[in-house]
Amino acid sequence: MNTETNHTLVSVEGVEKVFHRGSEDIHVLRDLNLRVPAGEFLALMGPSGSGKSTLLNLIGGLDRPTKGNVTIGDESVSKLSDRKLAEWRARHIGFVFQLYNLLPVLSAERNVELPLLLTHLSKSERKRHVETALAVVGLSHRAKHYPRTLSGGEQQRVGIARGVVTDPTLLLCDEPTGDLDRKAGDEILDLLQSLNREHKKTIIMVTHDPHASARASRTVYLDKGQLSNEPVR
Numbered sequence: 552m553n554t555e556t557n558h559t560l561v562s563v564e565g566v567e568k569v570f571h572r573g574s575e576d577i578h579v580l581r582d583l584n585l586r587v588p589a590g591e592f593l594a595l596m597g598p599s600g601s602g603k604s605t606l607l608n609l610i611g612g613l614d615r616p617t618k619g620n621v622t623i624g625d626e627s628v629s630k631l632s633d634r635k636l637a638e639w640r641a642r643h644i645g646f647v648f649q650l651y652n653l654l655p656v657l658s659a660e661r662n663v664e665l666p667l668l669l670t671h672l673s674k675s676e677r678k679r680h681v682e683t684a685l686a687v688v689g690l691s692h693r694a695k696h697y698p699r700t701l702s703g704g705e706q707q708r709v710g711i712a713r714g715v716v717t718d719p720t721l722l723l724c725d726e727p728t729g730d731l732d733r734k735a736g737d738e739i740l741d742l743l744q745s746l747n748r749e750h751k752k753t754i755i756m757v758t759h760d761p762h763a764s765a766r767a768s769r770t771v772y773l774d775k776g777q778l779s780n781e782p783v784r
Contacts, residue, residue, distance in 0.1 A: 560721065560753050561587035561610060566619035568605055568776075579605050581776035583619070592747040592754045594767035596782070601773045603757040604725055610755065611723045612640045623721060641669040645714035649726035651706045653698040653713075660685065660694040663712045670717065684712040687750070688742060704735030711742060715752065722746065724756040728763050740766045 563585040608614040688708040728736035746752040
């Protein structure tokens with residue numbers, strides 16, 4: 552897919568992230584720059600501890616950089632107040648996690664509905680959004696089922712439906728196939744490609760698996776807090 556003519560949706564400029572452990576400063580990201588065009592499916596790879604999830608959290612507004620700026624669209628998210636940031640995140644960011652993070656006491660449709668409870672949609676509007684999201688991931692027939700009755704792949708599909716139910720600007724996936732066998736993982740990757748190609752969703756996916764990254768339209772590599780277009784040796 553050609554994204555060269557698409558406008559930049561994600562801009563990470565001069566970002567540094569330092570964590571403090573006692574008297575020790577741990578530099579996780581160092582003067583990092585990244586641009587992601589709208590409509591791209593980007594894979595982010597790197598060894599464990601390289602800062603992949605930290606970068607994803609900064610882009611998604613779950614954390615703030617120590618230095619530098621993160622801009623999504625026209626919004627400088629690093630400079631928003633906590634309240635404004637929470638409102639912005641609810642409107643614009645969908646998250647998909649490795650371990651699904653489904654609430655076991657809620658049915659699939661109720662788990663998918665959770666992000667909509669932060670919006671001003673009516674009950675009937677929320678219901679329509681949930682039905683659409685479950686249809687997109689092919690689980691309309693499992694709407695009333697609870698997580699314990701679903702396979703790992705089905706649970707991850709529910710997680711993806713929850714991630715896209717608000718029609719977010721950006722979908723962030725942290726090792727979405729990491730807890731699945733190859734067959735179920737391939738089905739999730741097929742779904743992510745479909746969301747990207749057919750529904751024009753911009754996706755950033757953290758993964759350690761070259762098989763998964765091969766599905767993306769571009770792969771960048773993170774090591775020792777810095778990005779490269781070449782695999783880490």
